[in-house]
Amino acid sequence: MDRFLQHLLNALMLGGTYALLGIGLTMIFGIMRVVNFTHGELYTFGAYMVFFFAMTLSTNFFLALVFAMVLGVALGAAIEFVLLRPLRGASIDTTMLIMIGAWIALQNSEQLVWTGVAKSVIHPFPAEPVVLGPLSVSWIRIFVFCVAILLIVGAHLLIHRTRLGKAMRSTFQDRETAALMGVNINAIQTATFALGSGLAAAAGALLGPVFVLVPSMGDMAALKSFAIVILGGLGSFKGATLGGFMLALVEEMGAGYISSGYRDAMGFLIIIVVLIFRPTGLFARAERIG
Amino acid sequence: MNRWATWLWLAFLFSIPVWMTNQYYLYILINAGIFIIAAMSLNLLLGYTGQLSLGHVAFFGIGAYASALVSLGFDLEITDSYTFVFAPRPVWVGLLAGILVAGFFGWLVGRISFKIRGAYFVIVTISFAEVVRLVALNWIDLTEGPMALNNIPPLTLGIPGLWELTFWRKVPNYYLVLVTCILSYVVIARLVRSRLGRAMIALRENEPLAASVGIDVTRSLVLAAVVSAAMAGAAGGLYTHTIRIIDPDVFLFIYTVTMVIMVITGGKGTLAGPIVGGLIFGILPEVLREVASPEVQWVMYGLIMIAIVFFLPDGIVPALASWWRDRFGAGGGGAESQSEPGPGPEASGTVTDTMGERA
């Protein structure tokens, strides 16, 4: 029972960051109809930017986190502006190929800059874990979880309480009508991609100090984001949030009770099973199929 | 291209080991040939049926592992008291098994995933490949996991006791790959110009219309997936018995991306496209090896892929075909097609296919 609770707690801690990844990807798909293969690279980018500021430049750790997220937003905007804007209206397959190309180029650029040697970020939190009876959790993970939740709530508020969010939602529902209503579709798409990318970079910036950094770390992040989004249904914010926690739970339980080697396989098995039995995801309405 | 040109090409390809004595060059060609087979198989799905399957390397790897395991033999402990022992079989049996097993998985994936389309389909195919990779990595009893399967025997052909040839060296392996390449080409060419292949193309172009004239959508797509997977399995089998060591890294997504780049660059949905793309991206890394690190190369390949999609969305072969036609008139194309130099990619696609038909 204690072991079970510990797994549950671990899943909760991890789920926050997974949800961030999922929300970023699902926003981009829902509003732009782009399957974003660079998502994992933004995650990598966020992690390395924290390393760059905190370790190379010795900036304050928390400031480094902020810089990483802001730069993630900027990189996302740049990718959208250069690669996707000229291809508005292209088929989903075309943009997918473009994004695969961008992903390969980005990942290998990271490899060139940072080399393949694993790097780690030293964070200011105590190494001693917090012990609550039979459970224990490290301070950094609590911090990561809290920031992730803040960002999720922030993204939620942005989408539901601001004019930008309203424009995004109307673009999501019906692009043509939104355009007729005076929404600047181009600007909305850039903002969406930048925001989604920023969330991926935030996830990387937060998890980077927990794990070690290697240039290929984004691959798993990207594939897991897909799993999360499929779980929740492509284009659903709430689905992606829940999907993030569910994936973390399944992985944690799979690693704990089946075999740690198959930890990463859980997400993919979920994808396959969900799509066989409920192709629209667990939480999506049918009309959201892309 | 007429019959003469085809024979000339074949004669050239068969003569290469006679005058190219540098074994390293032959090795490059063997590798490129294996990738060309894989790219041709992907082209059947990606180019002809229009399904962006991004888990293709799974079939390649499954073929490789199946062939290696059958020729090495293996034992699996099923229960404490019973161990399943599989004795080593000749390599050609392994190759055949690789093709069959890969084809079976093609059928399975096809049955499951063709219910869904677009982004979902792409993600399922990627997931499938990742699951297979993780199984290969973790099922150590069977695959040795990251320690790799070693000492995989090369192919032996002949009549036992009378005459036998074991494919240790580069030259026989070159011919083995070349012959498989040609066979694969013939399979694809015959298929896409047949009733079944036309059904696949019809699905790419207009699925509802295709269904309305009686084409069974799922059946056609599954058939394409089976042929494609089996062919990729053959490529994997050749790979495993020429390289003679195999580890779970064959399942890396980057290899699928390599195949996709080959097909897209060469020209998806054309017979010659994967060959041109496969030659370029099979040989280029070796040429650039001295000048650029693998990372720099990969950055380039990523950018090339973007550039191709932006500026040459149909790929090199259709672009060349249309240039040829503009320059020399319709004579290069099929005489039977009376097509005016029509606008756009549609026209060039037609001409390319006609060219292939006469080859």
Place this chain on the structure above:
Amino acid sequence: MTREIAAGETVLAVENLGVRFGGLVALAGISFEVRAGEVASLIGPNGAGKTTAFNAITGFLTPSEGAIRYRDSRIEGLRPNEIADLGVVRTFQKTSVFAASSVFDNLLIGLHRRGGARLWEILLALPRVRAEEARLRAEAEEILDFVGLSARAGEPGGALPYGEQRLLEVAVALAARPSLLLLDEPVSGMNPVETASFMAMLGKIRARGITILLVEHDMRMVMGVSDRVVVLNQGAIIAEGTPEEIQANPEVIRAYLGHGADRRAVGRA
């Protein structure tokens, strides 16, 4: 395979066909019949449910209730290709050809049902396969000739002018050897000359023994070619009869007027 069908015998029977999308009722239990050898038309204002009925009959959507019978088979809920195998073939409201394939290849694709070569036979290039290809090519040429598109054989289907694309659609449908052909607004967007020649072709198709169910807005054409007309309004059938009866039916006139449609469109024809 199937028994002989005498002219005038019911071939298609739509019984209490209902289609709902969520809470929206697209078809509220309609029933009508099509008889062998006739040209029947389904008319009605926009949104009346004509295309929905077509989609249900040809398997592009599954009805919420009711039965559809073609000859001796229940066909509701079958897949489009299975329904095509029974001889029911349709065209689409929006122009729908295999745009990148040549006109000739469009026909060859349409002839899918006419071939039977299997994978292994194709891969071995058996003589049987070659013979079949030759036969299919001959059939394709014959149909192209029939619709008058022989001169266009080598051009990509998508490059044809609009009117010819619509002819190509019909040719592709004919290639599938229908016994019942469903045409969804075949002359929309055609000029009067094209419409007239299309009507002539419809006569020739009919002369081949093919039963036709037509959805069309052009009343002149509907009244000119139909043996019987079924009028749909808001998902229900409001009238059924010969063109003369329909033109005289007050409820039909009201339905068209009520939707702001051209009254003269009905009266004139």
